[in-house]
Amino acid sequence: MSVLRVEAVEVRFGGVTALGGVDLQADAGRVTGLIGPNGAGKTTLFNVITGLQTPTAGRVYLDEQDVTHKKPHQRARLRVARTFQRLEVFGSLTTRENIMVAAEACQSWSNDNENPKVVTEEIIDRVGLRDVAESPVDALSTGLARLVELGRSMATRPRLLLLDEPGSGLDNNETDGLARILVELAGEGMAVLLVEHDMELVMRVCSEIFVLDFGRLIARGNPTEIQADEAVHAAYLGTEDDAKDTALEQVEEAVL
Amino acid sequence: MTTFLAYTIVGIATGCIYALTASGLVVTYTTSGIFNFAHGAIGMVMAFTFWELTVKDGWPQWLALIVVLGLFAPLLGYLIDRLLMRNLHGASTSTQIVMTLGLLLLLIGVATVRWNPGEARVLPEFFIGHHIRLFTINVTYHQLTMIAVAVLVAAFLRLLFTRTQIGIAMRAVVDDPELASLTGADPDRVRAVSWALGASLAGLAGILLAPLVSLDIILLTLLVINGYAAAMVGRLKSLPLTFVGGLALGLAETYAIWKLPTGLLNKIRPSLPIIFLYLVLLVLPQAKLRAGRAVSLRRPPRVAGLGESIIGGVALVGVAALIAPHMSRSDLTLAGQGMVFALIMLSLVLLTGYAGQTSLAQMTFVGIGAFAMGKYFGGASLLGILLAAVLAGAIGAVAALPALRLQGLYLALSTLAFAEAMSTMFFKNAAVFGYGGRLAVGRPSVLGVSFHGDHAYFLLITGVFALAGIGVLALRRGKFGRKLVAMKDSPAACATLGIDLTFTKLAVFALSASLAGVAGVFFGGLRGQVGPNDFEMLQSLVLLLLVTISGISSVTGALMGGLTFGLIPRLQQTFKSVRSLTYIGPGLGILGVGRNPYGYTSEFAPLGARIRRRFGRGAEPPAGPAGDGSAASANLEEVDDLVGVAG
Structure with missing residues (x-):
């Protein structure tokens, strides 16, 4: 059974179609990739799944429960967490406080008995943020701030984790660490949906990959199949109309 | 027809x-x-x-x-x-x-x-x-x-x-x-x-x-x-x-x-558009959450620990006690006003500095506090302070209701509407402050100690500010405080963590109104009486701007902002030619805030760090002098010198 199922989701901004009938699913225990050129609609899809964007048509199911009309915080309580491509850290709080807010929130709406302090310290070590635990996040580099968002999203003990380009801004060592964490999380039974431009990372950790282009699903398969797919190559090698691509990207950014 | x-x-x-x-x-x-x-x-x-x-x-x-x-x-x-x-x-x-x-x-x-x-x-x-x-x-x-x-x-x-x-x-x-x-x-x-x-x-x-x-x-x-x-x-x-x-x-x-x-009309006519605005805000659809946060390149002020804030508070009261005997009666009143304003601004630190919500009605809550004390307790009772806090908090919650589903701007607008409505319908109503509009507010005795004298009352207000400051900082370090700052920094992220911000918004608004209400008790006690024109919306604006200029995210900012406000009447005497310094000063000062949203007191952060290093951990520098204006500016010059040396 899929933790997440997206059915025929469509989003239009005025006359521009950002998502045109996308189907997708993410299963427990594996990392699912979602890739595509800039402006393909990946972030918009994340916003639809988490409730920050109302789809023009289509449905979103979490554990086969229809959540299309639920508010963002209600969906989060069904154990969905995410990070943001454009960082949404709590910049004037420290790294520790960022994670603590999430752990405390989780404790308040769930039946978990975990001590938020313990959860926080465990995640700080796991993500490797011990050195910057006391720094306000606004003072951190983008790469580290992304790790703070990752840690924060893990603190609500999600069953479905949506990661929007967690690897950008990381150096090679940090990327290795990220890959290890993602595989571990999946190994613990989490469903991870990963948007990422670092293809090496995607091919390394994902067991299934969905490819979006111009708001439509153009391919789906395991890493080997995707690497061999001609439509995917065409989409990435710039046969598309650059102007339209830029326009869509702008729309996506503006909406964010 | x-x-x-x-x-x-x-x-x-x-x-x-x-x-x-x-x-x-x-x-x-x-x-x-x-x-x-x-x-x-x-x-x-x-x-x-x-x-x-x-x-x-x-x-x-x-x-x-x-x-x-x-x-x-x-x-x-x-x-x-x-x-x-x-x-x-x-x-x-x-x-x-x-x-x-x-x-x-x-x-x-x-x-x-x-x-x-x-x-x-x-x-x-x-x-x-x-x-x-x-x-x-x-x-x-x-x-x-x-x-x-x-x-x-x-x-x-x-x-x-x-x-x-x-x-x-x-x-x-x-x-x-x-x-x-x-x-x-x-x-x-x-x-x-x-x-x-x-x-x-x-x-x-x-x-x-x-x-x-x-x-x-x-x-x-x-x-x-x-x-x-x-x-x-x-x-x-x-x-x-x-x-x-x-x-x-x-x-x-x-x-x-x-x-x-005609009778009813005269009462509500000035407020009709305000009531209309309030109703429209009530029926506006829920605001959509959007990602896209404001990014500041400045470091937010460090939050003082419990030990530091207690030392700071004690130092503040100590400095006040040292200076007070050398001050004239009028200076004591000015300094006391400064401390009262600082207390009101502290309520804005909580609401705006931490939680990112804007209120243009803070003086209204001050008025409600003064009214609660004066009307029901005459001033001599600690129960009056409690009533002021409860009443102002409750009314604050009601005022914030229409804007809970909406975002920042609409909350500001509804508080503006609320302040204007309260001004015309409540404070200017003869039944409230009595005919002629003066309501006496006394000064309390605490545990048998009388605070009726100007000297003692000034120290009492300073002590209350110190306590409130320690309390606000403790709140900020706790779970609720973290949630407030999270709400300010990214409501969208809060929602994706399962946090429903409605109650948090309501709670912080009520709490802030409560604190302003308590400040109102001392506002009234300091003047001896309050009247219908003491709680105008424009005053609230001046307060908000002054604390923003000095630093709305820190207790030190509230203290400096309050003392500056207390100082304005003295400055006005010096610069007679510039009428309305109250308006021009903050209006000009705010222009610098686009550059540094944490206010000028945050520029002293390196100095604070030096002092902390010198004295080991703890030992926050005395947040600022509690004396009259000349002492304040003298100290500021000193700080400037030190910063100059440090730089």
């Missing part, structure tokens, strides 16, 4: 003014994303300029109209955009709000210097003396002019938005901000034009409005609040709906004049 028709025409005329005012607001808001609280002040300045040109200098009206609306107003709008607003894109909503509020105060201040409020001025109606008889009432040519102008402006805006290139670019923003950049329009140019156009529309409304009320600086500036309601009907987006809203408001007001008994 004929009477109905006649009142309808008058109502339409009034509504046209509201629509005109609101349309200018909407034009600037949709293209720049900034709600211009100074819209009314621009209209006021233009009305005064028009008076000066026509009545004082004897220019023909048509020439003055062309010069004011075609040259001065657009130029002012353009300059505002260029010099102030352009840097604000991407700034947080609360920074944008204080910026245009600063402009509002600055314009009031400048107008007060230029046009002495002590002199009476009359701006005659257009075509004065001419009217037509319509059924049972007279409709003046001026009223007909208002209708004609509104129709012309509506037609002009329609043509502009459908037939001209710049208009289409602006409309693209109105219809769908996301797509605006796709039309290839230069957003900077579009914004400059919209600010110029907005200022002209404000001027037009001001010039048409001034003859009907009076040429009064504050009155004209605040009348624009009436237009806010109309703008809300159009959800700050749709111009046709804005005109509909303006007309509905005008008609509702006129029918109320016709039908309501």
